[in-house]
Amino acid sequence: MIFILNLVPSQKFQNEYFLVKHMGYDCIVVGAGTGGTTAARTLALKGYKVLIIDRKKKEVVGDKVCGDAIGKHYFDTLNKLIGLRYPTKDECEANIDGIDVISPDKETILKIQGEGIKGYMINRLKFGQRLLNATIDTGVEFLDNTSVISPVYEGEYVAGVLTRSLESGEKKEIRGKVIIDASGVNAVIRRKLRNSSVERTVQNEDVIVCFREIRDLNHEIEDPNFCKIYLTQSISPGGYVWVFPESITRVNVGLGVQNIPNNPHPRKQLYAYVLQDALFEESTIVHKGGGFVPTRRPIWSQVTNGLLIVGDAACQVNPIHGGGIGPSMMGGYLAATNVDRALEKGDLSERGLWEYNIDYMKEYGAKQAGLDIFRLFLQHTPDDELNYGMKHRLLKEEDILSASLGEDLVLNLTEKVKRLFSGIGKLGLINRLRKISSKMKEIKGLFQNYPSPEKLEAWKTEVESIYTETFEILK
Numbered sequence: 001m002i003f004i005l006n007l008v009p010s011q012k013f014q015n016e017y018f019l020v021k022h023m024g025y026d027c028i029v030v031g032a033g034t035g036g037t038t039a040a041r042t043l044a045l046k047g048y049k050v051l052i053i054d055r056k057k058k059e060v061v062g063d064k065v066c067g068d069a070i071g072k073h074y075f076d077t078l079n080k081l082i083g084l085r086y087p088t089k090d091e092c093e094a095n096i097d098g099i100d101v102i103s104p105d106k107e108t109i110l111k112i113q114g115e116g117i118k119g120y121m122i123n124r125l126k127f128g129q130r131l132l133n134a135t136i137d138t139g140v141e142f143l144d145n146t147s148v149i150s151p152v153y154e155g156e157y158v159a160g161v162l163t164r165s166l167e168s169g170e171k172k173e174i175r176g177k178v179i180i181d182a183s184g185v186n187a188v189i190r191r192k193l194r195n196s197s198v199e200r201t202v203q204n205e206d207v208i209v210c211f212r213e214i215r216d217l218n219h220e221i222e223d224p225n226f227c228k229i230y231l232t233q234s235i236s237p238g239g240y241v242w243v244f245p246e247s248i249t250r251v252n253v254g255l256g257v258q259n260i261p262n263n264p265h266p267r268k269q270l271y272a273y274v275l276q277d278a279l280f281e282e283s284t285i286v287h288k289g290g291g292f293v294p295t296r297r298p299i300w301s302q303v304t305n306g307l308l309i310v311g312d313a314a315c316q317v318n319p320i321h322g323g324g325i326g327p328s329m330m331g332g333y334l335a336a337t338n339v340d341r342a343l344e345k346g347d348l349s350e351r352g353l354w355e356y357n358i359d360y361m362k363e364y365g366a367k368q369a370g371l372d373i374f375r376l377f378l379q380h381t382p383d384d385e386l387n388y389g390m391k392h393r394l395l396k397e398e399d400i401l402s403a404s405l406g407e408d409l410v411l412n413l414t415e416k417v418k419r420l421f422s423g424i425g426k427l428g429l430i431n432r433l434r435k436i437s438s439k440m441k442e443i444k445g446l447f448q449n450y451p452s453p454e455k456l457e458a459w460k461t462e463v464e465s466i467y468t469e470t471f472e473i474l475k
C-alpha cells in the first residue's frame with residue numbers, strides 16, 4: 001500500500017497511476033529502519049521526491065530484535081542537523097547513565113560513566129514508528145509489505161529496484177535517479193551488485209549471531225540506570241552477554257557469539273548459563289528473538305554508480321558492542337547530504353557520490369576501524385588473561401570510555417602495573433596490547449585519509465597488511 005497518495009478505487013487505474021508516479025523519483029530508499037528513514041527524511045526536507053520501501057507492514061516497521069540501547073550524543077548531533085527529536089517518555093524505557101563491564105570471573109567490574117556514555121533504552125517499535133511517520137510527514141511516499149528483490153541496471157548504473165508485493169506476489173520495476181540500500185543486514189541490493197568496488201559479501205567470522213529476551217522480573221533490580229556487559233569467551237565465544245534495564249523490573253537480556261562453525265547456539269548458551277541466575281527466578285518472557293550484527297570495519301566503498309549503502313548493509317556498526325542504531329542514522333544523514341550534492345551537480349556516478357565515503361570515514365568509519373582491531377584482540381584473549389588485565393586495571397575506566405568513543409587506546413603502564421604483570425609471566429599480554437594499540441592508531445589514520453577511487457586498491461592493500469600484522473600479533 002502507498003501512503004500519502006490518494007488511492008483511487010480501480011486496480012487498473014491504481015497501477016497506471018503508480019507507474020506514472022514512480023518514474024519520477026529522485027531517490028528510492030530500500031528499508032525503513034533507522035538508517036533508511038533518516039536518509040529519506042533528510043532528502044525530503046531538502047525538497048526531493050523520495051520513495052521508501054519496506055517488506056514489513058506499516059504498523060510493524062521498527063519492530064526489531066535488538067538490545068534497544070542508544071547513546072544520547074547521536075540525538076545531540078542529529079537534533080541540530082535535522083531536528084531529530086529526543087526520545088519521548090512514551091518511547092524511552094529507561095535513561096542510561098553508564099555501563100558496567102564485568103570480567104569473565106565476575107570479580108572485577110569496570111564502571112564506565114560520563115557524558116559520552118549517557119543514553120536511552122528505547123522501545124524499538126514506538127521509536128521506529130515515530131521515525132517512519134516523521135518521514136511520511138515530510139512528503140516521502142511509503143510502499144509497505146513489499147520486498148525488494150534486486151537492483152535494476154541501466155548500463156553501468158543502478159537505476160531502480162525490482163520489487164515483489166507480499167500481498168499479491170506481483171513484481172514491479174520502480175525507477176529512481178539514485179538508490180539507497182538501507183535494508184539492514186540483508187543488504188539486498190549490495191549482495192546483487194555487478195562489478196564494483198563494493199564488497200558483496202561479509203565473512204561469517206565478522207558477524208555476531210545473537211539471541212535475546214525481554215523479561216519481567218519478580219523483584220526490583222539494583223541499578224536500573226546501568227547496562228551490564230559480561231565478557232566471557234567460554235560462554236559467549238567472540239561476543240558477550242548483556243543485561244540492559246528497561247525498567248526497575250524489566251530487562252533486555254541477550255547473548256551473542258561469533259558466527260563460525262562449532263560455536264554454540266546463543267539461545268542454548270543464554271538458557272544454560274545466564275537465565276540460571278537468581279535474577280531471573282520466576283521471571284516471565286515479554287518478547288524473544290534472534291538476529292545478526294556485522295561487527296567489523298565499514299565495507300571498502302559504500303557507493304557505486306547510482307547507489308549508496310547505509311547502516312548494517314554497509315557494516316556501519318560499533319565492532320565492540322554491536323551498537324548500530326546511531327551510526328545507521330548518521331550514515332543515513334551523510335548519504336542524503338551527498339545525494340543532494342550529486343543531484344545538484346548532475347553526477348550520480350561512483351565519483352559523483354564518492355564524497356559520502358570520505359564523510360562517513362571521517363565521522364565514524366575511522367573509529368570503527370580502530371575498534372575493529374580491538375575487537376580482534378578481545379576475541380583472541382582467553383578469559384584468564386582478561387580477568388588478570390581487568391583486575392589490575394591495564395586499561396582504566398576513563399581510558400575504556402575514551403577508547404570506546406574512538407579515541408586512542410591509552411594503557412595504564414605505571415611501574416607498579418609492569419612489575420605486577422612481569423611477576424606472574426603476563427608481560428606478553430602487555431606487549432600484545434601495546435602493539436594492538438599502535439595498529440589501532442595506524443588503521444584509524446588510513447581511514448581518516450580515505451583515498452580517491454583511483455587509489456582505492458593501493459589503500460586496501462595497506463589496510464589489509466594491518467590486519468595481517470594484527471593476526472600475527474594475536475597468534
Ligand SMILES: Cc1cc2nc3c(=O)[nH]c(=O)nc-3n(C[C@H](O)[C@H](O)[C@H](O)COP(=O)(O)OP(=O)(O)OC[C@H]3O[C@@H](n4cnc5c(N)ncnc54)[C@H](O)[C@@H]3O)c2cc1C
Nearest residue numbers: 031033034035055067068069148184291311312323324325
Ligand atoms: C540482537 C541484536 C541486538 C542489538 N542491540 C543493539 C543495541 O543495543 N544498540 C544499537 O545501537 N544497536 C543494536 N543492534 C544493531 C542495530 O539493531 C542495527 O545496527 C540497526 O538497526 C541498523 O539499522 P539499519 O537501518 O541499517 O537496519 P534495520 O534497522 O535492520 O532496518 C532494515 C529495514 O530493511 C527492511 N528490509 C530488509 N530486507 C528488505 C527487502 N528485501 N525489501 C524491503 N525491505 C527490506 C527491514 O524490514 C527493515 O525495516 C542490535 C542488533 C541485534 C540483532
